[in-house]
Amino acid sequence: MKFREMKTQEIENALQTSIKLGLNKDEVTKRQRKHGFNELQEAEKQSALLLFFAQFKDFMVLVLLVATLISGILGEYVDAIAIIAIVFLNGILGFFQERKAEKSLDALKEMSAPQVHVLRDNKWIKIPSKEVVVGDVLKFASGDRIGADLRIIESFSLEIEESALTGESQPAVKTSEPLLFDADGIGDEENKAFMGTMVTRGSGKGIVIATGMDTAMGKIAHLLQTAETMITPLQRRLEQLGKVLIATALVLTVIVVLTGVLQGHDVYTMFLAGVSLAVAAIPEGLPAIVTVALSLGVQRMIKQQAIVRKLPAVETLGCASVICSDKTGTMTQNKMTVTKLWSGGKTWDATGTGYAPEGEFLDGERAVSVQAEKSLLQLLTFGMLCNKADLVRKGDRFTLDGDPTEGAMFVAALKAGLTREQLFEKFTIVKEFPFDSTRKMMSVIIKDEAGKHFVVTKGAPDVLFARCESILWDGKTAPLNKEYQASVHREMEGLASLALRMIAVGYKPLAAGHVVLHEEEAEKNLTFMGLQGMIDPPRPEVKQAIKECREAGIKTVMITGDHVTTAKAIAAQLGILKGKEKVIEGKQLNDLSFEELEEIVEDVAVFARVSPEHKLQIVKALQNKGHIVAMTGDGVNDAPAIKTADIGVAMGITGTDVAKEASSLILVDDNFATIKSAIKEGRNIYENIRKFIRYLLASNVGEILVMFFAMLCALPLPMVPIQILFVNLVTDGLPAMALGLDEPEDDVMKQKPRSPNEGVFARGLGWKIISRGFLIGVSTLIAFYIVYRANPDNLEYAQTVAFATLVLTQLIHVFDCRSERSIFSRNPFGNKYLVGAVLSSLLLMIAVIYYQPLQLIFHTIAIPARDWLLIIGMSSIPTFLLAGSFLARKSK
Structure with a gap:
């Protein structure tokens, strides 16, 4: 069914549910029996006994077991007991290490198990997401994780971060309206919400249209069942060594028997001597x-914050010649940060990254006092007032409650020493016009201490700029003539070339007693105040780690679902993109055969706008060219490539369960630099x-x-x-x-x-x-x-x-x-x-x-x-x- 094209009533009828009453208990039980729980199927886990016996399947261990048997036959019982004790000790060591890693992984999974609000028997209740069934009605708000695939039926300024599925850190704006155009991918499904994604702004309701392995996340997880697990170089080498030792033992036995017989000894005695010598060779x-x-x-x-799930994985990393890494959340912090601000013809740089309100503002190389820069102070003040985000502090860590874009502007204001509490002593929010995807703006009406009213608007620069008739320049308001227009357009182009996401801020004073009832009236004849440019910044340790990897002969390749401009900018900052190395988009990969991809894959440093299938093909192409490939990532979209790579590396904090299950190594602190140490x-x-x-x-x-x-x-x-x-x-x-x-x-x-x-x-x-x-x-x-x-x-x-x-x-x-x-x-x-x-x-x-x-x-x-x-x-x-x-x- 094409739920994206259907109206709410049609979806109710198709799924036999009610958005007013929800499902009743009997119907839920019936659907759970028919379709199972709403959870991703894992590959069948080995029992403790099978995991223990798996430690004895390596070729070298089998050689020792044969040696044990021969020693026993020859009556060398002390030798036999000693060898079997060593083999048994080896098995115990391997068993406990892998068992310990699985328990650590289970603990991480427990931390990420979500709860959802569901309508059952006309009551809203909170349940584990695994109990959700198709036809359930869910409600969600900022900060909630979506528990299943939904068709959205109510949307209030709703934005959802889908980076786990798409790799894009910028939240997707959602609607409840039917959509009649074709979708090229998850990013175009504007009236659907997907399992595992996070609501960053607004609220909404939806009807569950898919659960478990039928969800978008489940379909990607299904690719893991066909992805091949690679034999490690160490396993290949030890197997080779075992064969050499077997050959040596056989040759020794033959030589000793022949030599002894030629010297006049009996065959049986010399055979026993030869076999004894052969056993000694092992x-x-x-x-x-x-x-x-x-x-x-x-x-x-472990001391460096990495959990190794399979023992040979550590040695395999030593062979790595290519690291393929997702961008969002792996190379970058997945925390939008304001880095440049422009107002009235002046540009400032903002230092500091992430959500910690630490940093300063620079005019060139010189740090400035925000209080002395009137235009900058106003830009930051209005950016905080027209803002719904908040910052939550837990110990030394700061987390965002709300939209990442608004969070970036909020943190920028905090760096300037502004607080919402202080501003609310001077200003009062009289009215709010929430953001929506049609207008691409948000506005508030504020009243200052003198009783004057202002409209403050923020939004997409091209849209907001078109609503302006004047501009704030050198602290004064001036008509928006062609010269000023050209200056603003040049600044927008400059920020865009740095792959910065831009938010424009404008305002206008209101006449005394004037009442504004609609956003159309509020958001016209504005004064253009300035721009705030932001980006999801690279992790501070990544650049040095990439440099050290390059010195070690290891190439780092960025593979991301994000836009090519952003990918190129981050890759250039990190030192990934150098010389004649290429950047290729997913649509170009669609036009290439696998053989053609093999021909060019070693010349490409950045793959942008790629799908999970593309990532899988890239890893395989590199392996076919003789590379040992490490694949890092945190999303479900990374999991198939993580499993197929010679060593898969998942993120412990931001990583999805599917990515962790597919990996050989989990970075507990999500630190890319730990890969270099590994x-x-x-x-x-x-x-x-x-x-x-x-x-x-x-x-x-x-x-x-x-x-x-x-x-x-x-x-x-x-x-x-x-x-x-x-x-x-x-x-x-x-x-x-x-x-x-x-x-x-x-x-x-x-x-x-x-x-x-x-x-x-x-x-x-x-x-x-x-x-x-x-x-x-x-x-x-x-x-x-x-x-x-x-x-x-x-x-x-x-x-x-x-x-x-x-x-x-x-x-x-x-x-x-x-x-x-x-x-x-x-x-x-x-x-x-x-x-x-x-x-x-x-x-x-x-x-x-x-x-x-x-x-x-x-x-x-x-x-x-x-x-x-x-x-x-x-x-x-x-x-x-x-x-x-x-x-x-x-x-x-």
């Missing part, structure tokens, strides 16, 4: 350490993951090679399985976890974004693992061989020396892993957690070697002081040999 602690590193990053993000955190987390992958795998390569070389040389095994397990869990685990807490290197935000296709062994990591692992294995084997050859009958002692050498070699090597450059490029004591982990590992190793109960478990013998010289010497060779090689290359 770093059991890696998934848990990755989870811990991500969890700790999440905790740091990118830095993400980059650091990934670099730390590379550090402990390097450390763990080099250690494991060393363990494998020392065992393998011993087999090749027909030597006894240099270590027993329980010693290898100790190394894997303690010596590997504690320092690796501490590497996950390493502070970022100084140039982390000066580097270009890494490629999402970058392999886990990229940038020389594979070579570093193999070369370090080789030297670790050789050094350990040499120490073992020297001691074993000196006393072949005491194998357990030689194994103890090999064990101590391996542990100490790895603990020295961990400091080399802190930098891509050299062990000498960073302060070795800069990571206090690493120092603590190394000392703890050393103490545990000493306890295993010298504490008799542990000697029995780990098959060790106390090492005399003289042999420690051999151990320390062999342990130092790998790291310092390679560090010296690095310095030699650097000096050339």
